[in-house]
Amino acid sequence: MSDNRKRTEARDFHPEVLRLFDQYVHGLTSRRGFLKGASTYAALSGATAVELLDALNPRFAAAQKIAPTDPRVVTEFVEIDSPQGYGKVRGLVARPAKAEGKLPVVLVIHENRGLNPHIEDIARRLAVDNFIAFAPDALFPLGGYPGDEDRARELFTKLDQTKTREDFIAAANYAQSLPGGNGRLGAAGFCYGGGIVNFLAERLPSLAAGAPFYGAAPPLDQVAAIKAELLLNFAGKDDRINAAWPAYEAALQQAGVKYQAFIYPGVEHGFNNDTTPRFDEVAAKLAWERTLALFNRTLRG
Incomplete structure (x- = not known):
């Protein structure tokens, strides 16, 4: 339609x-x-x-960059075990149709609406850029992304976040062992997903790089456990998220974590999401270029 x-x-x-x-x-x-x-x-x-x-509200079709039928990309939905979480995780794997050698893997973590068409498109974009991407759906235990953003937000409130976070750990471990992968794992997440990237960074020493977009900070007493290199992207007009950044940055510095942080002035929370009016083309382009540079530098070779 x-x-x-x-x-x-x-x-x-x-x-x-x-x-x-x-x-x-x-x-x-x-x-x-x-x-x-x-x-x-x-x-x-x-x-x-x-x-x-x-x-x-989102305009998924208008913003789509890589169609599901694009010949440059091969995709499949997989189900994996998550014994400490909800039992099963379902997600989209996207990889280049033609790949030479083993490729780095990036876990793509959605906002608080589950695996909607925009996040599927992000996974395919990464595949075009010569990564393997895995985008899990936190709403799978409740039937999966329902095709309606309002209903998705409503369902999201019903998740047990303790189990959901274990599902993301299971997804990260699966992603790191994907066939064709080189064993190096990165993670990119947006809003809720940005917070999950921060969470995974302090829980998984095997995470090599993380790029949270306007995500909630992890517990500060856990920051010293972070081994990943981080690229943190913030919106200038996002007081709700930005209020926690000074304390988070101080904890990163004290722990000696390697990181870069960028606050993009004059833009709204969600500025990278090109399906909504909060999208800012200039800031999103720069933030995504920096994210790809991080992953290319830390995950290849």
Whole structure:
């Protein structure tokens, strides 16, 4: 089905509408709460609150860069065991159709909506860049990504995060041993997934590199366990996440962890997600180039 909505940008929305949307996306307010709060600003723009919400929601087809049928990529869905988690993990493996030698593997970790079409596309993009990617779906125990972002967010709140985190550990261990892989593992994650990258970094000494995008910091008393090199990407207009960064950075420095951190000025939380108006093309391009450079430098050879 085609999506004929007009392409919008963050600057097309009042900052308060963006703040309300961030709260809604992260379960801090309900759909009704967003619509009520946004109604005043909707009237000023000549739209309805429902129309504002529709404009802010993802446009997966319009943003897709690598189609599932792209001949450069081979994909398959796999199920693996997770005895300490929910028992089973399902995810997408994407690899180059033509590969010479063994390749590094990158675990791709979604936002708080499960393995939606955007994250599948990220995995395929990595395959085109000559990596093997594995993108697990945390919602698999509850039936998997349901095809609807609102329903996905609702399901996400029902997960037992202790089990879910064990599922991601199982996924990381599986990814590192994938056939055709060179045994070197990196991880990239976005929002919720950025927090999981930070978590995996302190739990898995075998993780060589991590690129969390606007993700929650791990427990500071565990930072000394991090062996991975980190590339941390933050949005300038993301007070909710950025508030924890000074203490996290101090802990990284004290522990001697190798890292780089970049705060991209003037952009919103979610700036790398090119399916929504919060996407910022300049910041996203630079952050992704830095991420690929990290993985190429630390995972190959």
